Amino acid sequence: MMKKVAVLTSGGDSPAMNAAIRAIVLSCHYHQLQCTGFYHGYNGLINDQHVDMHQFDINSALQQGGTILKSARCQAMLTEEGVMQACNTLRKHDIDALIVIGGDGSLKGLKEIKQHWEKPVIGLPGTIDNDLSGTDSTIGFATAVTTATHAIDKIRDTANAFERIFIVEVMGRHSGHIAFNVGIATGAEAIISFENFTPDQASSKVAEILKGVEKQKRTHGSFLIVLAENLWPGGAHALKASLSEQGQVDSALCILGHIQRGGSPVPEDRNLATELGIASIEAILDGQDNVMIGKLSGTVVATALEDVINTPKPVSSHWVKAHQRQLTHYLK
Amino acid sequence: MMKKVAVLTSGGDSPAMNAAIRAIVLSCHYHQLQCTGFYHGYNGLINDQHVDMHQFDINSALQQGGTILKSARCQAMLTEEGVMQACNTLRKHDIDALIVIGGDGSLKGLKEIKQHWEKPVIGLPGTIDNDLSGTDSTIGFATAVTTATHAIDKIRDTANAFERIFIVEVMGRHSGHIAFNVGIATGAEAIISFENFTPDQASSKVAEILKGVEKQKRTHGSFLIVLAENLWPGGAHALKASLSEQGQVDSALCILGHIQRGGSPVPEDRNLATELGIASIEAILDGQDNVMIGKLSGTVVATALEDVINTPKPVSSHWVKAHQRQLTHYLK
Amino acid sequence: MMKKVAVLTSGGDSPAMNAAIRAIVLSCHYHQLQCTGFYHGYNGLINDQHVDMHQFDINSALQQGGTILKSARCQAMLTEEGVMQACNTLRKHDIDALIVIGGDGSLKGLKEIKQHWEKPVIGLPGTIDNDLSGTDSTIGFATAVTTATHAIDKIRDTANAFERIFIVEVMGRHSGHIAFNVGIATGAEAIISFENFTPDQASSKVAEILKGVEKQKRTHGSFLIVLAENLWPGGAHALKASLSEQGQVDSALCILGHIQRGGSPVPEDRNLATELGIASIEAILDGQDNVMIGKLSGTVVATALEDVINTPKPVSSHWVKAHQRQLTHYLK
Amino acid sequence: MMKKVAVLTSGGDSPAMNAAIRAIVLSCHYHQLQCTGFYHGYNGLINDQHVDMHQFDINSALQQGGTILKSARCQAMLTEEGVMQACNTLRKHDIDALIVIGGDGSLKGLKEIKQHWEKPVIGLPGTIDNDLSGTDSTIGFATAVTTATHAIDKIRDTANAFERIFIVEVMGRHSGHIAFNVGIATGAEAIISFENFTPDQASSKVAEILKGVEKQKRTHGSFLIVLAENLWPGGAHALKASLSEQGQVDSALCILGHIQRGGSPVPEDRNLATELGIASIEAILDGQDNVMIGKLSGTVVATALEDVINTPKPVSSHWVKAHQRQLTHYLK
Incomplete structure (x- = not known):
């Protein structure tokens, strides 16, 4: 019993x-x-x-x-x-x-x-x-997404004030659930995650971002990149360096880190x-x-x-596509 | 076209x-x-x-x-x-x-x-x-539930400090979705909503609550009642009055109101x-x-x-039952 | 020792x-x-x-x-x-x-x-x-002011959406520290507190508010009244009734209550x-x-x-005057 | 005119x-x-x-x-x-x-x-x-302190769960106002700032922290170090490395960054x-x-x-001393 x-x-x-x-x-x-x-x-x-x-x-x-x-x-x-x-x-x-x-x-x-x-x-x-x-x-999961979203909302304020490019790295181990949910919730101009990026695409991704940044600049806005952890070759610092080298573009970097784990x-x-x-x-x-x-x-x-x-649990392809549509606003 | x-x-x-x-x-x-x-x-x-x-x-x-x-x-x-x-x-x-x-x-x-x-x-x-x-x-809906939950978390602090009974009225028009989601999220000792209450049960509900309060008192705790709006005959003030008359029990009343509509x-x-x-x-x-x-x-x-x-959309009966089980802790 | x-x-x-x-x-x-x-x-x-x-x-x-x-x-x-x-x-x-x-x-x-x-x-x-x-x-005190401010920020959202008049009652026992700090922080169109109101002024205060509301209406905005508890003759409900009777003006009423006591x-x-x-x-x-x-x-x-x-501790007369200056925008 | x-x-x-x-x-x-x-x-x-x-x-x-x-x-x-x-x-x-x-x-x-x-x-x-x-x-300033405090509250949750050492770097340019206000508000076990640290003390500071960590470990708790930016020789990563080298102590590192600038x-x-x-x-x-x-x-x-x-504006020596007293709990 x-x-x-x-x-x-x-x-x-x-x-x-x-x-x-x-x-x-x-x-x-x-x-x-x-x-x-x-x-x-x-x-x-x-x-x-x-x-x-x-x-x-x-x-x-x-x-x-x-x-x-x-x-x-x-x-x-x-x-x-x-x-x-x-x-x-x-x-x-x-x-x-x-x-x-x-x-x-x-x-x-x-x-x-x-x-x-x-x-x-x-x-x-x-x-x-x-x-x-x-x-x-x-x-x-829902709390982590909420915490990251609120943090990026704050970053958006200062990004808007300075019309600046920000790279924000979020958690997620080896999946893009946090990256996609947070990226869409914050209206990120770019989401880089396991579902839409592989390491060998790094160079073309940088070019794509720079194109988006160029367009955004003409409309006087900020540009926010949400990056999933454990993904970019060399890490977020390497992405920042690439934007600087390939596009003479200065970006700020925030690694949200452990604040995403805690909280009520x-x-x-x-x-x-x-x-x-x-x-x-x-x-x-x-x-x-x-x-x-x-x-x-x-x-x-x-x-x-x-x-x-x-069994892997991928981010819904519907989400990935939907985000891509939104991005078209900036990228095409 | x-x-x-x-x-x-x-x-x-x-x-x-x-x-x-x-x-x-x-x-x-x-x-x-x-x-x-x-x-x-x-x-x-x-x-x-x-x-x-x-x-x-x-x-x-x-x-x-x-x-x-x-x-x-x-x-x-x-x-x-x-x-x-x-x-x-x-x-x-x-x-x-x-x-x-x-x-x-x-x-x-x-x-x-x-x-x-x-x-x-x-x-x-x-x-x-x-x-x-x-x-x-x-x-x-999710934002309203979050706002009400955070508000009641604060009320719980002061309810605990005073070991006091609180009635908190939440919105929802004629359905209990907010009441149930908020009530469970805040660990409410009682949820009174369309799904588990009809006006003619008012008297027996008061008796049930008083029994729970009595038990709770012996364990030195607070007692939180989440009430759906537009439900109790005579409104939340009438519920408060009934608790006072039938049980000589003093309770505090909070009507959360329009804070539930706004916010990021x-x-x-x-x-x-x-x-x-x-x-x-x-x-x-x-x-x-x-x-x-x-x-x-x-x-x-x-x-x-x-x-x-x-087509009506009732709160899942599963939720209603689950909550009842939790309440047994206090009510049996 | x-x-x-x-x-x-x-x-x-x-x-x-x-x-x-x-x-x-x-x-x-x-x-x-x-x-x-x-x-x-x-x-x-x-x-x-x-x-x-x-x-x-x-x-x-x-x-x-x-x-x-x-x-x-x-x-x-x-x-x-x-x-x-x-x-x-x-x-x-x-x-x-x-x-x-x-x-x-x-x-x-x-x-x-x-x-x-x-x-x-x-x-x-x-x-x-x-x-x-x-x-x-x-x-x-600072936490209570913060909680009330955030709550009223949310109310402002819905008040703006409906271009509506809101009366929000805040705590403070018999002083206006919370009312003034919250009223200024939220840009309240009117603050009614111990420092700028006595019960016999109720009628002229209603007239003054109605004048402000009238002006505000023409600019398509919301109108927010922060009211100190224990002050208005007959309470916040009476103020609401007066606005309705004297000016055919419908207002919404929120009594923030005990959420102001709790929270981290x-x-x-x-x-x-x-x-x-x-x-x-x-x-x-x-x-x-x-x-x-x-x-x-x-x-x-x-x-x-x-x-x-x-020794009483009044709200700084400087604050009261400063607020009056701001209000002039709406009231003159 | x-x-x-x-x-x-x-x-x-x-x-x-x-x-x-x-x-x-x-x-x-x-x-x-x-x-x-x-x-x-x-x-x-x-x-x-x-x-x-x-x-x-x-x-x-x-x-x-x-x-x-x-x-x-x-x-x-x-x-x-x-x-x-x-x-x-x-x-x-x-x-x-x-x-x-x-x-x-x-x-x-x-x-x-x-x-x-x-x-x-x-x-x-x-x-x-x-x-x-x-x-x-x-x-x-008050908003930045609030944002950093809430972020560190979240980190404290996960630090407690893992009984772990965290280094959290906060902003402040070349002064310790944020570091001290946030460090005291979050009950940081160590605050390292301009007012209580010079670069040549790095080695003895690490020893002091390790002593505190040792004591904390015996009481099964987390250990939180709030570090002012632009201060530690080699930056926060160097502090983390020193703790690891001198004390075989693993610590997690969070650089709060630009979230401290934005927000309502x-x-x-x-x-x-x-x-x-x-x-x-x-x-x-x-x-x-x-x-x-x-x-x-x-x-x-x-x-x-x-x-x-x-004219420089130092953090009140009273604060620095008060904090030192609190720390004695851990460090003596």
Whole structure:
């Protein structure tokens, strides 16, 4: 019989992880289950750093960024020894099911656990990057997009005042979800992302941008380039240097960085996290195992961890095309 | 041949109406169409107050709440004379298609126009209330939810400090989309909305709340009631009075009001508005007519105005149930 | 020898009370003093609800609105019996000095304590109303002004879209500091506050506003009236009714209410609270007693509680005049 | 007789420059003066790019960051020829007084103008850096501090989740006003600024930080270093490298950059700008010349441009000491 659920947050933290934790704890309470938390991602499982979740002031956590359970990346989980030790801790505490909130790497860890532990494991998609299939949006993505959008709105003010070119690098690991959503929301004159750029196009892309800048200059405006991280050969500084060399164009560079990870979650993320948190407990009670709980087209869906990990989630080609149409205004 | 598109915003304004206008203007530019705006909703059509949209600084508008075309309700559109006059203005300016951004009443006006004007009419869902079928979310809804959530987060601080009961009334006209989304995002201890309350239940609802408050008091916490407008018999003040009379319980009352209408749109609304704005021009070029362009399960969809107007859009029963589960924590 | 300091927050809570508490706790740690907190304002003193402050996660509190020590108004402190009981608790715990963070009423309570307790008492100005002399700004005032300003910015959007008249009531108890600061920051067309209005002027004020509205209408704009609470005879609803009766003018009404009390404090408040919190411990060590610590013209100053309580702090006449000049634009 | 006032914004833009412009335009209207704006700082004066200010929608500008008059740095003003040409434009348009809103360099330019032009010149302190004497706060400073504080609050969330060390570089040109105000508001464990650091102390500073980090680690917390720009030998990246080399400590680096320049101004800045804008017109009418209008200890004050430019404005030593006390918690 199901009695004790464990939960941990793993990998890069994302806003509303706390909202997911809160929903899990309240749902455990509703179904009269105990809930144990492990600190610092899988490290807490390996080192047995645990806490009774019913002691937390989980209601205050709903508004807060970060994670009350702390998070971390965990090298030890890449070794069989580490995985075995994690499973031992689960057994030691008589855990009946494990929920892990995190991204791609965290779900891979969960699959490893499953190799050596017989009880149900459930993943929840917690990452700002939105690079997990099996869910339209990941927990934290909407907040990261909002934070980056507000930051770029501010940059737009000063860019307009100086009629200046700005390169703004946003997060996203290896996908363009943040870049496209933020780029369209801020009316960026150029979005450079995985979906519309490959490294060998760098030179022609610079030429295209310079053409756009030239046109924009004649209309006395600013020119904003949103660049996805981990993409441009040599990084954002290299792009800036290229614009300077090829076009004698001076640009300012902003790397938004970690501000995109934190902050009080927007309601969209809180509600998604709450819904998925509740659903994760129901999934356990329904006998689900080895799945990630996500939301697709408004419906809660369980997808095999295997499929989540191996299926890429591209930015909608519709979006890419739509943006291209808008850009035509500047580029043709 | 399609040459000239007209656009207006009508009814209660909503954040990102400007983003929709901008997308329409840029798309017109892309497809080499002229774009004419009419001011003050249908009044501008009746009184012929128009403007060449290509003169606007539409890029700045992307960030701004309100509507650069102004909005208004229009009594004259309820008369055949008014509708005829509106159609005359459309003919006078050789308009080839009309796009109206607004809510329920505005789309009804568009249907009336269609009775007396042969050219295509397209509606876009612009309202904070999210009470239009044919689209998962309306333009402005996400921003209104965000604004109300942030406001209630602040109220929660002072409610916690005083361990106090608060009634917060939110907008939504005759639907509970805002109430439910905001109530769950803020962890409201009670949500009173169209989906879980009828006027004859008022007395038992008060008793239920008082029971929850009693429990909450023993755990030294605040108690937050989110109330949908236009629902409680006698209004929010009557609810406050009932709590006082039936339970000797003192509560504070906040009516969030018009702050929910304004403000810089959140990226979700900007992007929805941009996508639907682009799609509205494509719909016209594709020969669509008498439809509203919305987004369902991630896909742009055209729905007959007739169906949009006559089909209610309830809050998902899943949400209502999920919230009930959470509340059990306090109410059982 | 000074060994143990007590602290409590009293009366209406204000943002950055937590920042003051944090600074007091860190300063106690620096000077090797113990620090005891009492919950729920003076009630915690009367009922002996105390906590060792060094157990708190005071660093997280820096960002948070409300007060981790809870607050309350306390009727019992108006009786000699209540005051005696509070003093007994202080003696029971061997408290060597008492710091109270609160407004006018809270400082009066502190004066009462002083009648029956020989040890030093220190007040810190914690109220959103800024109605305490002895300090240019009170802890929480800047945040309340910021919250109200942002709310009215949103209202302005919708007011502009509808070219509509809005009455917005702001807090301030019996002073116009919030009304004037917010009214000027939002470019309100009219500010009605204690400094420029008495109840018998109600009728002529309505006429003046109607004149302004008339002028504004001709320039197609919105008209915003910022009204101080507790001022207009019959309240904001009565003002709305008068505009309707005397001028057939329809206006919308927003009472901002408790959102002005909460929220993460702005840096100005956090820094003021930190400086005054540090200074309160130094004041105790310097032998100060029966004073409130405030900041005047950039310098930390101790003012006798007696003087703080009995000296009104009007809004600068310079501000009132300056505003009048701006208004001339609309009113002459 | 005074008839025509000119205004321009120069150098790095700062939030609420628009509020100052608005106040100047409204005051000109009140005193029946004409008001001419010049675009792009001194460049607009040299190239005669002007605009009648009464055409602007100055009320909307009150809420907006950036500057509707655009800004720029201007190399030509460093040459006598450029200055002469600027003066010619002033004569050509019969300007009777010139107001320049900007920082240190902009006020120097104004002094140059004064060498070749007989009419009154007035400076207003517009810079986020707060590095101008003659005023307690510059226009834009409070907003920049607020933006940086909110950004670092978000970083704190993720730093806490990972118990990680962050270096955050803030703006300030060559002064520590932003660094100290932001560092104290965010509870930074270390503030490295001009007032408490010289380049030759780099090595001992790293040792000190590592000691603090060590202590912090034992209490499971994050460690936040706020670093003033243009200070550390080799920049923030070099500091990060030193921590890694000397202490095997991994830290994350965020350079907040241009987000600190933009955004809707906080009410404090709007009100300061409004007050100084009004005062600048009154100063002209009172016969003032060759001065900057600022606010000291709550009073509007005119200071000779000469003195403003040549007098440094250090961060209060009181602040530096207070911060040191707080740090003791971590460092001793």
